[in-house]
Amino acid sequence: MPTTIPDADENAPRTGWLSGLRVLDLCNVIAGPHSVSYLSRFGAEVIKLDPAQPMYDSWNTVLYGISQGRGKRSILADIKSPHGRKLFEDLIKSVDLIVWNATDSQIKSVGLDAESLRRINPEALFCKLDCFSGVRRGVRTDYIGYDDLVQATTGIMLRFGGAMHRPEEHAHVGTIDVMCGFGGALGMAAALYQKHRFGRIGRGRTSLSANSGLLQIPFCFDYRRRGLFDEPSGPESNGYDALTRFYSTASGVYVLLSADEADLPRFASVEGLSDLPDVPEEDRATYLATAFQDQPATEWMARLRAADIACAICENLEALRAENSRPADGTPGTTLGSYAFSTFADHPSGHTITQLDPYAVRTAATPVTAPTSTEKFGTSTRAILRDLGYGDSAIEKMLASGQISESWSAEYLPS
DSSP: OOSSOOOOOTTSOOOOTTTTOEEEEOOOTTHHHHHHHHHHTTTOEEEEEEOSSOSSOHIIIIIHHHHHTTTEEEEEEOTTSHHHHHHHHHHHHHOSEEEEEOOHHHHHHTTOSHHHHHHHOTTOEEEEEESSOOSSOOTTTTOOOOHHHHHHHHTHHHHHHSSTTSOOOOOTTTTTHHHHHHHHHHHHHHHHHHHHHHOOOOEEEEEHHHHHHHHTGGGSOOOTTOOOOOOOOSTTOOEEETTEEEEEOTTSOEEEEEOOGGGGGGGGGSTTTTTGGGSOGGGHHHHHHHHHTTSOHHHHHHHHHHTTOOEEEOOOHHHHHHHHEEEOOSOOSTTSOSOOEEEETTOTTSSOEEEEOSOSSOOSSSOOOOOOOOOOTTTTHHHHHHHTTOOHHHHHHHHHHTSEESOSSSSSSOO
């Protein structure tokens, strides 16, 4: 096994980082499917396996799936049934990586613990996400849970509400879920790198609670002479200090100023804010709040950016979509600015759908793929079975048993 990775060949054809990788996605709801959705944009082939009959409502499957199922092929099977189990093991034998958001007890029950998986496919990597696990076992390690439960148990609700007596849920959809999905994708990347570099067949893992801890790590350290934990919290909070907070402007639109003490000299060249460097620290917020009311948000953006001071207009999602959408053209939006959306007039759902482009990672030397739209659940069942070597008569028998399925409903979006 080589101990070093060879230098890149500048003349080699450019393919995605994960081209040739085959992934089995067993995940549901948000964090798990989101973690695997990263892989397809870098060239991985992803097969999404769901139960023959849905376990969750349409909101948690189909609607979330419109975003998290992009770039994946869908197959439906009951993996605890005879036909489903045979298919499941055939899929495991055919893939390089398996991903599931499940507890250790659930993983063991279907034979995906390290020892059992090694017997089926000794080369397959396995990565998991769950709610409460960590480096060491705890009282909640095997509990099933969701984003809102982690918010309640780790302090997110306290911070968002502002006090123990008024906890408030923060952004119901995906406060920790999406962050955990990204963490899961990084875990997969680490496992793939270790296999490539050292031949190690690892088992990456992360959890909602682990990512919640990472998010709040600035508030987790106690030491002698540390000041009070006085971070801003609650719905009335505008920011951290006078230089990093929201300000209302003459146009009624809020501006987020994101500066620090090192930026103070730059304000001397900003028309309307040139006196700020001489204003006492305790009076800065009042000075800025008054000054920002003198001009519209767009004018302040121009003036602040000309002085290389970080700022942004606070716009809602509808406005951002309207200003940055284009008809889907098969490109990932990586050449565009801070926002990029594609509008699919021919989406498989039968509706016109606008979706965020996969532009967050802009590679310099390898392509990023615009993922295909999320197909109807079960659309690829027959094709995947054929890929695995099943004949048409065997496929018909499996479908007739109900243990394998081509669809959850007549419509893409169940009524």
